[in-house]
Amino acid sequence: MVETSIGKKQLVSELLDIRQRIEGIEKLVIVEDYHEQSLDNLFLNLPAATYIVQDGTFIFVSPQMRQITGRSESELIGTSPLSLILDEDRDITRENAVKVLKEEHSLVHEFRIVAKNSRIKWVIQVSSPLSYEGKPAIVANIIDITEQKRKEENERRNGEVYLDLCENATDMIICIMPDGRLKYVNREFRETLGFNEDEIMHMSLFEIMPKDDVHQCLELFQRVISGEKIGNLEATFINKNGYRITVEGTINCRLIEGKPLYIRGIFRDVSDRKRAQAEAAALVKDVQDINRRLETSNRELEDFAHIASHDLQEPLRKINSFGELLQESLKGKLDEDEYENLNFVIDGAKRMQAMIDDLLTYSSITTKAKPLQAVDLNIIIENLKNFELATVLNETKGTIVIPNTLLAAYGDPSQIHQLLQNLIGNGLKFHRDGVPPVITITDYSMQDNMVRFDVTDNGIGINKEYDEQVFVMFKRLHSRQSYKGTGIGLAICKKIIERHGGQIGIKSIPDKGSTFWFTLSRFGESSDKYSRGNGNSE
Structure with missing residues (x-):
């Protein structure tokens, strides 16, 4: 129920004035016509409606009372006031009337009446005992507060909406009294700090913040109470387990006629973000x-x-x-x-x-890396066939096969040249006796803007347990007498691919051959090459 103290004080003041007038009523009553006219004149200019009840029925109703009820004087005089009151409010109204007569003091009471047009009205009433013509009676002042009640109901409903919004907000909302007591904290705030509603509403702001922040908080209070709105504020609260919660938000003060009512803040828990930072x-x-x-x-x-x-x-x-x-x-x-x-x-x-x-x-x-650019592996392989690898191809009767034109990739041309020379040369070197080496080079467009290249030979192969060791510097799987080399060639290949942000590996079967695969960033559109394979690295 909305605060009505101002209206009640006004009614009590009017009641005192009315009581003074009523004290002289019996002296004024000479004839009945004059009696009715005197009473009407007596109460005509009062803001409150007035009625007198004796023996449970109206014996007087002021013009304002007739206006509020929508009934004429003849319809009211001689009837019970309870007949005007809404059923749900009759019992308490009857009890109050008994108290007034029995205890001989005034009572303030709010209840609903049913006007003649069946419209329900809210009224506030001050009832006082009265001796009229030597018999006990009750004089009452009432004011129509229907509009006020309507506003109160709207405010209540709006308040429920606002409360629901606050309780279901994902931000932490808090209202703080000027002395630091907590007026309201929403569910997100309570859950973030780990307190239930009963626990936190008996606490002050200074109990949920670090002690070394209290002085700064008091300074902020003074600024906010002075009307300043503070945004982008970073603050720290202490949860129920004693851990610090870092929040960011804004605070400002609700002022009424320049006086601080409460301080309100909206925060968001940024502890995870701060930890990540x-x-x-x-x-x-x-x-x-x-x-x-x-x-x-x-x-x-x-x-x-x-x-x-x-x-x-x-x-x-x-x-x-x-x-x-x-x-x-x-x-x-x-x-x-x-x-x-x-x-x-x-x-x-x-x-x-x-x-x-x-x-x-x-x-x-x-140390001598060059910027990456579009590299055509087809041209590099053709140059290797005609120059660097020409002699060994001739000696081993080896061949290099490219079933389809290879995709362009991003790379350092000289390093990709070295990579292919080492991988193809490796396949030509480790061939089986009496079997001319055949090196097949294929590619697969992958979904992550990468392209995989396979360099497959029909050579001696290696056991799976050596898949990682072949890329280790100076690691040799065969004697120097069987196969010449420094043991650095494949380590160079791995270093080149790592520098290009790709991957390299081997899939091999002894006496069947090996496939060295590596990935590079794709250059340009992938066209229809994706249909050649799924690009999964073995």
Whole structure:
């Protein structure tokens, strides 16, 4: 029920004035006509309707009373006031009338009456005991508060709507009294902090926030109470288990005639976001540390490359050159063991030279990397057939087969050239005795804007347990006498693919052959190549 204290005070004041007039009623009554006219004149200008009840029936009704009820004086005089009252309100009204007569004091009461047009009206009434013509009676003042009640009902319904919205909001909503007591917290706020309604409504704001934030909070209170609206506010609350909850939101103050009524705030829990930001910052720091170490490693690698390409190369070239000269000049003068030992020296220098060259190639993958661009693998393979791999193709009677034109990809042309040379060369080298090597190269367009290339041979193959080891630097599965090489070629391939953001692997069956596959970013449209395969890496 909406506050009606102002109306009640006004009614009591009017009642006192009416009581003073009624005290002289008996003195004024000389004849009945004058009696009715005097009473009408007495109450005509009063804002409240007035009636007098004696022995349970109306003995007087003011003009305002007739207006409120919609009934004439003749329809009211001699009837019971209870006949006007709505059934649900009759008992309490009857009890109040008994109290007025018995206890001889005034009562304020709200109830509903039924006007002549069947319209239900709300009234507020002040009833007081009265001695009229020597007999007890009740004089009552009533005011029609139907419109006020309608507004109260609308406000109540609106309040229910607003409360429902607040209770079902995903944001944390709070209302705080100027002294810090909590006036209202919505369900999201309660659940976020882990309190039930009874617990939190007996707390103050300062009990759910860190102690070291209280001083700053009081300063914010003063600013908000002064009328300032604070947005983008980051605050911290303490939940029931003592953990900190970080929130962001806005606060402002509800003012009535310049006086603070309560402070309202809307917040959103950003604890997860803050934790993610902290983790991201830590990750960025880790990445920065890794990059610094990588830069240091790259510098050291560049230093090594410089040493290897100059300081180490020169002695090796001399060993190789003088060894060959010595071998030529002493031809026919050395016995078999001496000649073999000299060959070991020359061969060792050549192998060391090859190893240094491969290490330089490995280091240049990152130190001398070029921007990625569209690369046509078909052209690269054709060049390999005609130049770098021409001799070994001729010696092994090997062939390279490309069933369909290969898709273009993004890459460093020189590194993709090195990649294909190593993979195709690997297939030509590890061929079965008496079986000419056949290298087949195919591609598969994948759904994640990548393209997979397969380099398949019909060579000796390897056991599955060695699938990972073949890409390890200096890891050899065969003796140097059986197959020449430095053991770095496939490690170079892996390094190149990693630099391009792709993947590389092998699927092999002993005595059947191997398929080395790798992925690169696709260039341009995929056309109809997706129909060739599903692109799943083995």
